[in-house]
Amino acid sequence: MYPMDEKARIMQLRDELHQHNYRYYVENSPVISDQEFDFLMHELQALEAKHPELFDANSPTQRVGSDLNNEFETVVHTRPMLSLGNTYNRQEVADFWKRVSDGLMGAPFQICCELKFDGLSISLHYEDGCLTRAVTRGDGTQGDDVTANVRTIRSIPLQLPKGGDWPGQFEIRGEILMPWASFERLNAEREQAGEPLFANPRNAASGTLKSKNSSTVAQRGLDAYLYYLLGDGIPGDGHYQNLEAAARWGFQVSKSMTLADTLDDVFAFIDYWDKERRNLPVATDGVVLKVNSLAQQKSLGMTAKSPRWAIAYKFQAEQAETTLRQVVFQVGRTGAVTPVANMDPVQLAGTQVRRATLHNADVMASLDLHYGDHVLVEKGGEIIPKIVGKAEADNSKFKIQK
Ligand code: IVH
DSSP, rough: OOOHHHHHHHHHHHHHHHHHHHHHHHHSOOSSHHHHHHHHHHHHHHHHHHHGGGGOOTSSSGOOSSSOOOOEEEOOOOSSOOOEEEOOSHHHHHHHHHHHHHHHTOOOOOOEEEEEOOOOEEEEEEEETTEEEEOOTTTTSSEEHHHHHHHOOTTTTTTTTTOOOOOSSSEEEEEOOOOOHHHHHHHHHHHHOOOOSSSSSSHHHHHHHHHHHHHHHHHHHHEEEEEEEEEETTTBBBHHHHHHHHHHHOOOTTOEEEEESSSSHHHHHHHHHHHHHHSEEEEEEEEEEEESSSHHHHHOOOOOSBBBEEEEOOOOOOEEEEEEEEEEEEEOSSSSSSEEEEEEEEETEEEEEEEEEOOOOOHHHHHHOOOTOOEEEESSSSSSSEEEEEEOSSSSSEOOOO
């Protein structure tokens, strides 16, 4: 083969592997076997080794990361990364609907309902279809440049398919997550190695993304959902429609996203996902409601901290009632003592629970617990359930002792 042919072959292999990668990690419908994929990848690796002058940080071969130490550079966000106001009940959701309606002087509007993914937010920048920069939220004004680590996340496109209608420059934001399966595998490995466990997938994702070594990131099975497209040349006025375009360009956009015309549609979405989220491969902690029209978003504007056109509704942590049998004291690796409750087994958030943390002696004392008490156990963002209080004897109402 002549060198020119090899250059063309490198380009062709890169394009093909980007497409197979998308089919595998975003669409979940590969068209070639893993073995064929590895075969193409090895061919590309060999050719790239022969032609270092053709190095490309966005080549599919770069997904494996490197052992170089990452020094994170602090980058100022092009547009600040805001957080959202939180609501915890239906009345507050109805209040949001009313505020939007009043703010738009009664004009019709739609609300885009989305899941609130429980990971860490990321801002991705693309130029001419190539991933150029990935920045963490940081303090909202500036964050860490974690591009090398983000390149290893298979569901994030490094290079968009040629000829797509994507703008020359844009930013897309989303959430980096560690799926439950990766999280459980990682904690099992850490337990074997006597290393401290991650409390939940969010902490694990965040610890991983800040890893100094991108090959560690590559092995940990992170995933990403994108939920916000920004920039001058983005397709249209509809947030939902823009995300549909992003999905066509190769980004992983949640299929659960829905447009609501009425407050009842919003409640139906909340009720459905409050239950159904247990069957998702990743952690969610609520829903996010956004005014769909970008023009209407602009006219609503923002408060000092967060937009007036969007709000988060947090799901209630799941609770169950059982009987406290015994308290034992666990000594951690650092010497810290944690009281742990043994209880009658009870079903909670899909698993059988028989142990719960009581955190520390102060928390334990304030709960005033006795063996045989009916207790209320909660599983929130943390993997280890906790006792949040006593259940009243008549079982009809729970009284939480603070
Ligand atoms: S939109 C201005 N959509 O929740 C709107 N955020 O405090 C910006 N999050 O920092 C965010 N799922 O990390 C949006 N579907 C979703 C989300 C989502 C999770 C996180 C995000 C943000 C926080 C809101």
